[in-house]
Amino acid sequence: MVTFKLNGETREVDADPNTPLLWIIRDDLGLTGTKYGCGIAQCGACTVHFEGAPVRSCSLPLAAAAGKNITTIEGLQSKAAQAVQKAWISMDVVQCGYCQSGQIMSAVALLEQNARPSDADIDGAMAGNICRCATYQRIRAAIHAASAELTA
Amino acid sequence: MMHMLDSASLAEWLPDDTDAADGATGFTRRGFLKSAAAAGFVLAVQLPLARKAFAAADVGIVPPGDFAPNAFIRIAPDNTVLFVIKHFEMGQGATTGLATILAEELDADWSQVRTEYAPANAALYGNPMVGGAQGTGGSTAIANSWMQMREAGATARAMLVAAAAQRWKVPADKLTVSKGVISGPGGKKASFGELADAAAKLPVPTEVALKDPKDFVLVGKTATRRLDSKAKSTGTAMFTIDVKLPGLLTAVIARPPAFGARLKSFDAKAAKAVKGVTDVVEVPEGVAVVATGMWPAMQGRKALKLDWDLSEAGPKSTEAMFADYKALAAKGGGVTVQRADDHAAQMKKAAKTIEAVYEFPYLAHAAMEPMNCVAWLHDGVLETWGGHQFPTFDHMLAAKAADLPMDKVTLHTLISGGSFGRRANSWSDFTVEAVHVAKAIKRPVPVRVQQTREDDMRGGLYRPQYVHAVKVGLGADQRPLAWQHTIVGQSIIAPTPLAGALIKDGVDETTVEGVWPTPYTLPSPDITLQSPTQAVRPLWWRSVGNTHTGFVMETMMDELAAAAGQDPLAFRLAMLKDQPRFAGVLKLAAEKAGWDQPLAKGKARGIAAQFSFHSYVAQVAEVSLTADGRPKVERVVVAVDCGVPVNPDQIVAQMEGGVGFALAAALYGEIEIENGTPKQGNFDSYRVLRINEMPKVEVHIVASGEAPTGVGEPGVPPLAPAVANALAKLTGQRVRRLPLSRTTFRLT
Ligand code: FES
Ligand code: FES
Numbered sequence: 001m002v003t004f005k006l007n008g009e010t011r012e013v014d015a016d017p018n019t020p021l022l023w024i025i026r027d028d029l030g031l032t033g034t035k036y037g038c039g040i041a042q043c044g045a046c047t048v049h050f051e052g053a054p055v056r057s058c059s060l061p062l063a064a065a066a067g068k069n070i071t072t073i074e075g076l077q078s079k080a081a082q083a084v085q086k087a088w089i090s091m092d093v094v095q096c097g098y099c100q101s102g103q104i105m106s107a108v109a110l111l112e113q114n115a116r117p118s119d120a121d122i123d124g125a126m127a128g129n130i131c132r133c134a135t136y137q138r139i140r141a142a143i144h145a146a147s148a149e150l151t152a
Numbered sequence: 153m154m155h156m157l158d159s160a161s162l163a164e165w166l167p168d169d170t171d172a173a174d175g176a177t178g179f180t181r182r183g184f185l186k187s188a189a190a191a192g193f194v195l196a197v198q199l200p201l202a203r204k205a206f207a208a209a210d211v212g213i214v215p216p217g218d219f220a221p222n223a224f225i226r227i228a229p230d231n232t233v234l235f236v237i238k239h240f241e242m243g244q245g246a247t248t249g250l251a252t253i254l255a256e257e258l259d260a261d262w263s264q265v266r267t268e269y270a271p272a273n274a275a276l277y278g279n280p281m282v283g284g285a286q287g288t289g290g291s292t293a294i295a296n297s298w299m300q301m302r303e304a305g306a307t308a309r310a311m312l313v314a315a316a317a318q319r320w321k322v323p324a325d326k327l328t329v330s331k332g333v334i335s336g337p338g339g340k341k342a343s344f345g346e347l348a349d350a351a352a353k354l355p356v357p358t359e360v361a362l363k364d365p366k367d368f369v370l371v372g373k374t375a376t377r378r379l380d381s382k383a384k385s386t387g388t389a390m391f392t393i394d395v396k397l398p399g400l401l402t403a404v405i406a407r408p409p410a411f412g413a414r415l416k417s418f419d420a421k422a423a424k425a426v427k428g429v430t431d432v433v434e435v436p437e438g439v440a441v442v443a444t445g446m447w448p449a450m451q452g453r454k455a456l457k458l459d460w461d462l463s464e465a466g467p468k469s470t471e472a473m474f475a476d477y478k479a480l481a482a483k484g485g486g487v488t489v490q491r492a493d494d495h496a497a498q499m500k501k502a503a504k505t506i507e508a509v510y511e512f513p514y515l516a517h518a519a520m521e522p523m524n525c526v527a528w529l530h531d532g533v534l535e536t537w538g539g540h541q542f543p544t545f546d547h548m549l550a551a552k553a554a555d556l557p558m559d560k561v562t563l564h565t566l567i568s569g570g571s572f573g574r575r576a577n578s579w580s581d582f583t584v585e586a587v588h589v590a591k592a593i594k595r596p597v598p599v600r601v602q603q604t605r606e607d608d609m610r611g612g613l614y615r616p617q618y619v620h621a622v623k624v625g626l627g628a629d630q631r632p633l634a635w636q637h638t639i640v641g642q643s644i645i646a647p648t649p650l651a652g653a654l655i656k657d658g659v660d661e662t663t664v665e666g667v668w669p670t671p672y673t674l675p676s677p678d679i680t681l682q683s684p685t686q687a688v689r690p691l692w693w694r695s696v697g698n699t700h701t702g703f704v705m706e707t708m709m710d711e712l713a714a715a716a717g718q719d720p721l722a723f724r725l726a727m728l729k730d731q732p733r734f735a736g737v738l739k740l741a742a743e744k745a746g747w748d749q750p751l752a753k754g755k756a757r758g759i760a761a762q763f764s765f766h767s768y769v770a771q772v773a774e775v776s777l778t779a780d781g782r783p784k785v786e787r788v789v790v791a792v793d794c795g796v797p798v799n800p801d802q803i804v805a806q807m808e809g810g811v812g813f814a815l816a817a818a819l820y821g822e823i824e825i826e827n828g829t830p831k832q833g834n835f836d837s838y839r840v841l842r843i844n845e846m847p848k849v850e851v852h853i854v855a856s857g858e859a860p861t862g863v864g865e866p867g868v869p870p871l872a873p874a875v876a877n878a879l880a881k882l883t884g885q886r887v888r889r890l891p892l893s894r895t896t897f898r899l900t
Contacts, residue, residue, distance in 0.1 A: 027445030032394035033387020042835035073387035088385040096243025097384030098520040098569025123844035132520045134812020136846035
């Protein structure tokens with residue numbers, strides 16, 4: 001039995017402690033905003049916040065989450081998160097949308113650390129998130145827009 | 153799939169009535185032709201289904217009081233406007249596009265619009281640009297729906313107006329409609345919802361007036377935004393991987409380790425011992441491990457003991473294939489695509505000749521959501537949930553796999569995490585395998601077959617490998633005199649039901665499109681094609697033949713211009729006769745890119761254009777080199793002429809995405825095969841574009857009143873040749889083989 005906090009709520013899971021957190025969140029706990037894209041920490045579709053830091057949940061065993069705070073896209077609440085989602089929607093960043101939960105989780109984590117990221121900061125924080133629809137130009141623009149709102 | 157088909161040729165592939173007597177599919181050639189004629193889909197552009205009566209059963213239950221004047225629109229008394237979308241949404245924006253056109257003619261308020269995806273029913277939701285089958289591909293969604301959606305919207309509007317006129321006892325022409333509200337003299341106002349019940353009782357008019365385009369308020373406006381941005385920005389959008397059903401199980405399949413490998417035997421004991429594994433079953437695709445979730449299914453698969461017969465595994469290697477293809481090209485021969493009688497004589501007269509051989513690798517689509525489908529066999533019926541991009545194929549093949557008549561099979565089409573061609577295929581591979589597993593477990597339980605990234609990437613259905621050999625003779629005046637061109641590579645269309653329509657005299661149009669026909673006036677051509685077969689299934693990949701023909705033609709144009717000592721743009725324009733739209737995008741892209749302006753040292757520009765899917769796109773790429781000799785694409789200026797721009801910001805998005813998708817393939821894309829096994833299996837070995845590599849993309853849309861044409865694919869073809877042309881200018885090195893990662897570039 002492993003206990004951790006998911007989006008502020010305490011959850012107890014009875015599963016193989018080696019199970020990647022991604023599948024615990026999706027299959028055992030039923031939150032499907034977090035996506036599977038590669039399973040080897042290459043694409044970022046599965047990004048969640050682990051004590052506030054972006055991690056690839058496909059490569060994080062359940063055991064590592066014991067006693068920790070995990071946030072998924074469903075649990076986003078911060079000011080930075082609101083600014084990011086607002087910018088994403090108003091700029092129509094998405095195409096297929098499949099990568100976008102992960103993109104947003106990485107972008108929110110970036111802005112929570114650094115409210116005024118440069119293009120190089122954005123490259124550094126977002127290069128782990130693949131978008132096969134190549135919405136990258138809008139992702140960058142939306143991060144800048146969210147940053148402008150946060151620092152206004 | 154990008155070409156017009158007639159329904160007769162598609163029907164040819166369908167089972168004969170006598171074959172279908174066993175009731176396997178219930179879908180027959182004669183029945184298909186009959187229903188095609190009944191629905192009038194060959195004529196659908198002129199005589200839209202909007203005016204045809206339809207049975208409520210065909211489109212689900214229409215609640216009493218709802219106004220459903222045709223198969224595309226339902227208006228409820230609570231004032232929701234529901235549009236039934238006949239095209240597949242894979243990110244390209246078809247949902248927003250079709251809704252924009254419907255809402256425009258209906259004069260609905262954009263905020264009241266809701267959408268749902270059409271059930272499988274080719275009679276109501278067929279695509280006349282793919283032979284009347286229900287399907288999305290070839291960048292046809294907007295093109296084939298334009299007049300049909302306009303008439304559907306206008307019909308509903310006319311009936312709502314008539315209902316208001318009756319209620320208020322005023323002539324219809326005294327009423328106006330705007331943002332979902334009908335207004336009449338004396339300040340009378342009614343919402344669509346208030347009039348739904350009354351409108352539903354009126355006859356469907358046979359003639360309706362369409363708007364004058366100058367009165368459009370949604371079409372052509374950047375302010376018309378995507379309908380799915382909120383769901384996709386909050387994690388609430390529902391993909392196939394997210395489907396929840398009572399008792400749903402997850403399966404992964406242990407698949408052949410090489411193309412052509414066959415299962416000899418397997419031992420499931422250890423797999424069955426994995427906690428959470430419920431079933432291990434043999435299916436035609438391999439051995440399926442079914443479990444309560446993805447992880448136990450994957451662990452179970454790992455524990456399987458499998459014995460494969462590899463005696464027929466192939467191809468031996470992709471390098472050997474290149475060698476074979478080059479030998480075939482050098483030997484010449486094959487089928488003639490186009491030949492001028494004076495070709496040999498003209499080539500003899502050439503003052504000089506330019507020759508080049510080009511190599512293109514297999515490419516995986518690598519859509520972000522790996523292939524998957526949910527199948528549920530219960531109570532004598534089959535239901536599936538999936539990315540049914542071609543419902544007509546999927547419906548028929550799912551029914552066949554389940555051994556059920558088609559009317560016992562319901563497809564629930566969901567949005568998908570990309571496709572790029574992968575989800576439209578005439579094997580319906582991921583749908584059929586889900587049905588096989590659902591059947592094999594012999595319980596009425598829903599099961600999702602989920603491919604891992606490796607399953608998806610190593611599963612074939614690739615853009616085929618190609619070799620082109622080109623020889624162009626230039627006259628003393630530096631103009632081309634004769635053009636010899638041989639293409640070697642698998643036919644994408646040969647194994648599909650479209651073969652009858654798209655392969656003429658042995659020539660698969662989709663292999664040669666862009667070489668022949670071409671907007672350029674090719675002097676004295678001699679174009680041939682050889683289409684060997686391989687154990688790897690070929691498939692269309694975003695922009696199909698244009699992915700390689702565009703590269704060859706547009707880099708050769710540049711090379712010829714250089715040989716002639718001419719500006720590449722001017723050289724092209726001189727080879728374009730009566731092609732104002734093609735020349736137009738070339739000139740526009742050049743102008744916006746500052747073609748004539750000098751660039752900083754260490755940077756160069758390249759230009760390329762391609763006509764594909766009835767749209768014209770030109771691109772100018774600005775390229776530099778990294779310290780280790782890798783190309784860095786800094787800026788891409790795009791000019792696109794796609795007729796009436798329905799959703800300008802979505803056209804921009806498709807051009808941006810097309811550039812990024814094409815650049816990924818140009819830089820890194822390559823599937824290599826050894827002894828039948830693809831080397832690349834995930835994003836660590838099959839590298840794709842990341843945000844730091846995305847160029848600045850600027851898109852310019854040509855204002856046009858022509859009928860709208862596609863934008864999903866046409867942004868792709870010009871990118872690689874534009875980049876290669878810039879690299880040639882920068883380094884003097886001509887690119888003959890993709891991806892570019894195979895070459896180290898040096899500044900001259
Ligand atoms: S699924 Fe975790 S990084 Fe790709
Ligand atoms: S929006 Fe499709 S993968 Fe990013």
